[in-house]
Amino acid sequence: MNDWYQQLLNQAVNVGYALLANGAEIYRVEESIQRILLAYGVKGAEVFAIPTCITTTVFNENNEAITQIRRLYQKTTNFDTVEQVNDLCRHICQDKPDPAWIESELQRIAQRPIYPLKWLIFGYAVASFGFTLFFGGSLSDAFCALVLGIIIRLVATAMESLATNAFFINVVNSGIIALIALGTVHFSLAQSADKIIIGALMLLVPGVAITNSIRDVIAGDLVAGLMRMTEALMVATAIAVGAGGALTISQYLWGG
Amino acid sequence: MSYFLPCLYAFIACVGFDFLYNIRGRRLVTTSLGGALGWFVYLSCYWFDNDIPRYFLATVAISIYAEIMARVDKVPVIVYLITAILPLVPGGGMYYTMEYWLMGDASAFAEKGSQTMMIAGAIALAVVLVSSLVRMWKTMRRLRYLKHIGKQLH
Structure with a gap:
């Protein structure tokens, strides 16, 4: 029994x-x-x-x-x-x-299907494109973000296959975003770097995670809420480290 | 008309995120419409001089939309909710907060951080409010139904 x-x-x-x-x-x-x-x-x-x-x-x-x-x-x-x-x-x-x-x-x-990599890349591209326009970027900014979306998905896939942890992937990806965004603005391919950066970073930033963590806390799942909040803060820290590092490097490369 | 383009951009961004969440078929459109709706409500409430109530009301609208669509579509509410609140969630705020922290700008960190938490709190509160009200309403209906059955048995 x-x-x-x-x-x-x-x-x-x-x-x-x-x-x-x-x-x-x-x-x-x-x-x-x-x-x-x-x-x-x-x-x-x-x-x-x-x-x-x-x-x-x-x-x-x-x-x-x-x-x-x-x-x-x-x-x-x-x-x-x-x-x-x-x-x-x-x-x-x-x-x-x-x-x-x-x-x-x-x-x-x-065994139900999930989107294959090419559709995931498409999703990343569309989301960063949409968010850059949403935050007030111009059309050329948005296309720059679209390319960035493709790049960070490819980088994330490559790094995941090498069994890297999420923190490091976020550092590298946000660094790439900031570096390329500032580069394109420097070479006048796009207008506002911060719109591109924040539009593409929306793919990485834990906005939903922080909201869900507060939801958990309100609902009474205190431990779950605190865990998710810590997780979200760590992701945000990783992104800030990556982007902050890239901003410093780009000052040497492109003079601000 | 000036609202149309921002809502369209929110819609496009939500469609992109649907691919990340493995949402398929016509739900690509219906979930993303929630995002556009939320931003429309946010923009329509321009008379508030503070951002927090606007986020709150926008999320209330999204939550109601999600509750209705979840019943129409027979899926958990979270499927409609998460995509739709994406344009509202303070991802940028989180990023700037951490950036100020790393730069050692304590006052900017505190200001941005508290604002971010307020927005996230307003969104979370709105979600919890609507789901609690729906739960109360459902319980009330069940109790009334049980009472009704009880009367018939007597």
Whole structure:
């Protein structure tokens, strides 16, 4: 019988893990796991999730606790998966399917398509193009930012394949942005360097992360909120280090 | 008309970000419309001499849009919310705050930092406000429904 609990716990945590790893909110992860477990009629279930870890305990009929800790190392934002897993979760709570079926369903969702690199590059280019115009840049500024968007995606992909950490990637990318933006303005290819820089940097800056962290704090997930805030501050620091360094270098290269 | 171009730019930027978040198909358009809507509300509330309420009201509009669209489209609200608040979130503010910090400009750091946190706080508060109200409304409807069932049983 404990085997059954083990299996159920495994699959419930798998569902929560898929949600957390693809950018769902903390409360959604906790609620989903708890609802799934309670739907199967267990005596009790406790879930504690933070952005890097899920801890779940389920109680069997003898009030013995079975606990599982799942650590999360890599995170992306994939709302297609979040939506699919959310649907799956609702379906599980209604129909209470066999745990083995849940596993196969999760595998099916994991194999759903994501945008290939060329479309990601397209997204980076369009986003930095749009944001430069949005912040008041001219059309030539925007095209400069568009090229920068392509470059930083390529650099990020190259560095990710070399297993670099996110901090270093942000330092390098923001440095590239500032250096090239100032260079193009120096050679009169574009007008305002700060519009290009901030437009292209929107791809890196953790604006959504800082907002979400405050949301977590207001919602009562204090630990999660603080973790995300620290993360966001570290990203912002990395970007400022990179851009600050590049500004200094460009003074020597292009005289300001 | 002067509002049209900035909203269009916000829309374009949101479409770009949709590719990063693996949002597909017609949702590329519907999620990005939220971003344009938010910026339109922000620009329309020009009579405030302070930025914070404008960010708040723009986010309230986005949140309502996201709640409605999430129900129409049967997806979690976050899918519509995150893309749409992108033009509002203080990414630039975060960057400048850290830059002042690294340059050692303490007063500019404090000023920019507190303004950034205020904006982020206003956006977060608006999101939480709308989602809490929706949750209360849903609970109220469920309670009324249960009462109704209870009466029929008696």
